[in-house]
Amino acid sequence: xxxxxxxxxxxxxxxxxxxxxxxxxxxxxxxxxxxxxxxxxxxxxxxxxxxxxxxxxxxxxxxxxxxxxxxxxxxxxxxxxxxxxxxxxxxxxxxxxxxxxxxxxxxxxxxxxxxxxxxxxxxxxxxxxxxxxxxxxxxxxxxx
Amino acid sequence: xxxxxxxxxxxxxxxxxxxxxxxxxxxxxxxxxxxxxxxxxxxxxxxxxxxxxxxxxxxxxxxxxxxxxxxxxxxxxxxxxxxxxxxxxxxxxxxxxxxxxxxxxxxxxxxxxxxxxxxxxxxxxxxxxxxxxxxxxxxxxxxxxxxxxxxxxxxxxxxxxxxxxxxxxxxxxxxxxxxxxxxxxxxxxxxxxxxxxxxxxxxxxxxxxxxxxxxxxxxxxxxxxxxxxxxxxxxxxxxxxxxxxxxxxxxxxxxxxxxxxxxxxxxxxxxxxxxxxxxxxxxxxxxxxxxxxxxxxxxxxxxxxxxxxxxxxxxxxxxxxxxxxxxxxxxxxxxxxxxxxxxxxxxxxxxxxxxxxxxxxxxxxxxxxxxxxxxxxxxxxxxxxxxxxxxxxxxxxxxxxxxxxxxxxxxxxxxxxxxxxxxxxxxxxxxxxxxxxxxxxxxxxxxxxxxxxxxxxxxxxxxxxxxxxxxxxxxxxxxxxxxxxxxxxxxxxxxxxxxxxxxxxxxxxxxxxxxxxxxxxxxxxxxxxxxxxxxxxxxxxxxxxxxxxxxxxxxxxxxxxxxxxxxxxxxxxxxxxxxxxxxxxxxxxxxxxxxxxxxxxxxxxxxxxxxxxxxxxxxxxxxxxxxxxxxxxxxxxxxxxxxxxxxxxxxxxxxxxxxxxx
Numbered sequence: 001x002x003x004x005x006x007x008x009x010x011x012x013x014x015x016x017x018x019x020x021x022x023x024x025x026x027x028x029x030x031x032x033x034x035x036x037x038x039x040x041x042x043x044x045x046x047x048x049x050x051x052x053x054x055x056x057x058x059x060x061x062x063x064x065x066x067x068x069x070x071x072x073x074x075x076x077x078x079x080x081x082x083x084x085x086x087x088x089x090x091x092x093x094x095x096x097x098x099x100x101x102x103x104x105x106x107x108x109x110x111x112x113x114x115x116x117x118x119x120x121x122x123x124x125x126x127x128x129x130x131x132x133x134x135x136x137x138x139x140x141x142x143x144x
Numbered sequence: 145x146x147x148x149x150x151x152x153x154x155x156x157x158x159x160x161x162x163x164x165x166x167x168x169x170x171x172x173x174x175x176x177x178x179x180x181x182x183x184x185x186x187x188x189x190x191x192x193x194x195x196x197x198x199x200x201x202x203x204x205x206x207x208x209x210x211x212x213x214x215x216x217x218x219x220x221x222x223x224x225x226x227x228x229x230x231x232x233x234x235x236x237x238x239x240x241x242x243x244x245x246x247x248x249x250x251x252x253x254x255x256x257x258x259x260x261x262x263x264x265x266x267x268x269x270x271x272x273x274x275x276x277x278x279x280x281x282x283x284x285x286x287x288x289x290x291x292x293x294x295x296x297x298x299x300x301x302x303x304x305x306x307x308x309x310x311x312x313x314x315x316x317x318x319x320x321x322x323x324x325x326x327x328x329x330x331x332x333x334x335x336x337x338x339x340x341x342x343x344x345x346x347x348x349x350x351x352x353x354x355x356x357x358x359x360x361x362x363x364x365x366x367x368x369x370x371x372x373x374x375x376x377x378x379x380x381x382x383x384x385x386x387x388x389x390x391x392x393x394x395x396x397x398x399x400x401x402x403x404x405x406x407x408x409x410x411x412x413x414x415x416x417x418x419x420x421x422x423x424x425x426x427x428x429x430x431x432x433x434x435x436x437x438x439x440x441x442x443x444x445x446x447x448x449x450x451x452x453x454x455x456x457x458x459x460x461x462x463x464x465x466x467x468x469x470x471x472x473x474x475x476x477x478x479x480x481x482x483x484x485x486x487x488x489x490x491x492x493x494x495x496x497x498x499x500x501x502x503x504x505x506x507x508x509x510x511x512x513x514x515x516x517x518x519x520x521x522x523x524x525x526x527x528x529x530x531x532x533x534x535x536x537x538x539x540x541x542x543x544x545x546x547x548x549x550x551x552x553x554x555x556x557x558x559x560x561x562x563x564x565x566x567x568x569x570x571x572x573x574x575x576x577x578x579x580x581x582x583x584x585x586x587x588x589x590x591x592x593x594x595x596x597x598x599x600x601x602x603x604x605x606x607x608x609x610x611x612x613x614x615x616x617x618x619x620x621x622x623x624x625x626x627x628x629x630x631x632x633x634x635x636x637x638x639x640x641x642x643x644x645x646x647x648x649x650x651x652x653x654x655x656x657x658x659x660x661x662x663x664x665x666x667x668x669x670x671x672x673x674x675x676x677x678x679x680x681x682x683x684x685x686x687x688x689x690x691x692x693x694x695x696x697x698x699x700x701x702x703x704x705x706x707x708x709x710x711x712x713x714x715x716x717x718x719x720x721x722x723x724x725x726x727x728x729x730x731x732x733x734x735x736x737x738x739x740x741x742x743x744x745x746x747x748x749x750x751x752x753x754x755x756x757x758x759x760x761x762x763x764x765x766x767x768x769x770x771x772x773x774x775x776x777x778x779x780x781x782x783x784x785x786x787x788x789x790x791x792x793x794x795x796x797x798x799x800x801x802x803x804x805x806x
Binding site for chain 1: 215662663785
């Protein structure tokens with residue numbers, strides 16, 4: 001572990017759909033777009049396979065925010081996986097609200113395979129926003 | 145099984161090594177649990193790099209490989225093949241992308257990039273840890289092809305595939321094949337007669353023993369997957385026995401009922417028993433049960449009386465045909481835009497304002513006017529205005545360009561000059577001239593040389609209210625000439641509206657039957673706009689011709705031939721690789737609630753009613769994982785993307801790594 005930095009560096013977990021957002025991330029790399037290294041990408045087959053439990057798990061384990069990147073409506077490789085993701089995340093955000101948790105730490109975005117620059121822009125945005133929000137209180141030690 | 149994982153870190157020349165500390169990363173990887181060897185190399189994808197992996201598999205007995213380099217889309221196949229050659233199940237090989245997702249995007253922060261790479265590798269090792277050997281499965285391919293829609297696209301595809309000796313089911317909704325092309329008079333840019341090209345092709349379809357032609361039929365159900373579809377085709381009753389009918393024409397000559405002809409766009413009459421056009425194939429009439437007097441009140445059966453072969457069968461019922469097919473080609477074509485809502489153009493209110501499909505019929509020698517261009521009063525027009533982009537490139541209707549209108553409008557100009565004499569005034573009101581095809585610009589030049597008047601501007605109004613003596617009894621086209629910057633009034637005898645091509649009205653039903661996606665313009669969505677313009681999101685289903693987007697005859701035929709090649713490639717390979725990472729059920733845990741069955745897009749999961757557990761049809765499962773995310777008891781898991789793996793990966797990813805430590 002290196003010495004602690006003064007500025008708060010948020011930790012972000014990104015679930016990237018294999019067919020669109022992960023490809024956009026590849027494209028961002030190919031075009032050498034620069035973005036902060038705070039997001040740890042996890043490739044999944046479809047945004048619809050992201051169980052809300054995984055989002056919760058990431059937040060409880062220490063992530064300050066979580067992004068889910070899927071295909072634009074109508075473009076899902078599996079026809080309707082992104083709609084399923086949208087419902088699941090909408091529901092999760094609702095539960096967060098009623099529990100008094102910060103639903104703004106969950107970001108669902110449609111980023112197509114061609115949107116490399118948009119992917120980089122979004123990673124800059126989510127990093128900045130999370131930095132403003134500060135460390136997630138959910139990420140503290142969980143001992144009962 | 146004790147896991148022995150090898151980690152291989154690629155320098156990629158300086159693409160990775162230039163931006164992060166590969167040595168430090170490798171040393172870190174060697175300390176990770178289950179990792180027995182960690183190596184770095186200049187280019188892992190090179191032969192020496194692959195040999196390094198193969199040797200370690202053999203000598204160290206590795207049962208898991210993590211290659212840390214570029215995106216898996218680039219080289220996962222390469223490394224999996226290398227593993228397979230060394231005797232390791234390819235599914236035990238995984239990649240961590242430290243180039244596209246790390247070195248290239250954090251190229252000015254070496255320390256952070258190194259930390260992130262380390263985290264990606266640690267998470268990657270966790271991914272390998274939970275991977276299991278999977279079997280690559282193959283399914284046989286039924287060598288039959290279904291083609292839906294027998295316009296020029298369907299005809300061309302059918303001839304190519306049947307020509308190679310394979311069975312084709314060619315299904316057409318209308319009583320005759322030929323589609324929209326049969327309604328056209330002449331083609332651009334050669335001004336050849338359409339029927340001279342199309343009729344021989346139609347006859348070839350009828351003569352080909354490999355083509356089973358099903359006209360007056362529709363697809364009602366499609367199930368199965370690539371190589372093994374099952375389709376149900378509904379054959380609507382013709383009320384004529386196809387085996388007995390010889391197409392003599394006695395019946396439609398004597399039939400007393402007359403209704404507007406759909407084929408001639410209502411410009412002529414057809415009988416209640418009819419063939420759509422003289423050269424229809426098959427040349428077997430159909431009874432329109434909505435207008436036939438026998439079906440309305442039983443008052444007439446003259447066709448049955450005059451038929452020499454006793455082919456009329458009023459009791460004929462709907463027939464269902466079932467077919468097993470390997471590939472499916474959708475070529476359902478397009479509709480044309482009805483310009484009635486654009487009231488300022490006067491279509492439907494003013495005489496002699498016609499649409500391009502109507503004008504096309506007028507130009508056809510077998511059409512309602514015998515190929516003569518005439519006004520409603522029977523005389524030839526002295527001046528004709530042609531309006532481009534009616535419905536196309538219009539925010540209110542269709543944003544896209546219909547691609548063919550500029551060219552057929554030019555064709556009209558030249559045919560008008562040719563048929564009615566050079567003193568005929570032809571005006572083209574256009575936004576832009578788009579003459580992009582082979583020989584198209586030259587065709588434009590010829591029209592220009594022939595004295596066609598090109599006015600750059602959209603028509604604001606077509607009216608019959610004159611403002612001067614010159615305009616009396618004429619249609620007056622009011623439009624802005626944007627090149628002169630003035631409003632002009634052009635008196636003409638006839639206005640032709642070049643209407644947009646639009647998705648067919650039954651597009652949604654077809655999309656639902658075949659599980660096809662549609663793009664924003666409403667046409668069928670291709671798999672990839674550049675690299676796979678004929679494929680669709682459903683493997684083994686191809687969309688060709690104007691159902692995929694507006695195009696001219698040459699482009700349609702080119703695309704149709706491409707789709708035929710794809711279907712033939714599938715047939716000649718004889719087998720298809722199935723998705724190996726499918727969903728699987730832990731039957732001990734499954735309660736048979738059926739959530740997975742309800743959410744599956746492909747109907748790949750069913751709850752066994754007796755055992756009350758979900759059963760995955762692995763041949764149909766695409767491995768999207770929607771069921772796994774929905775399963776309340778987590779009995780349903782995606783193979784090699786299981787819950788334990790993801791939880792572990794999340795744990796690893798959220799561990800504090802130094803550069804980003806709080």
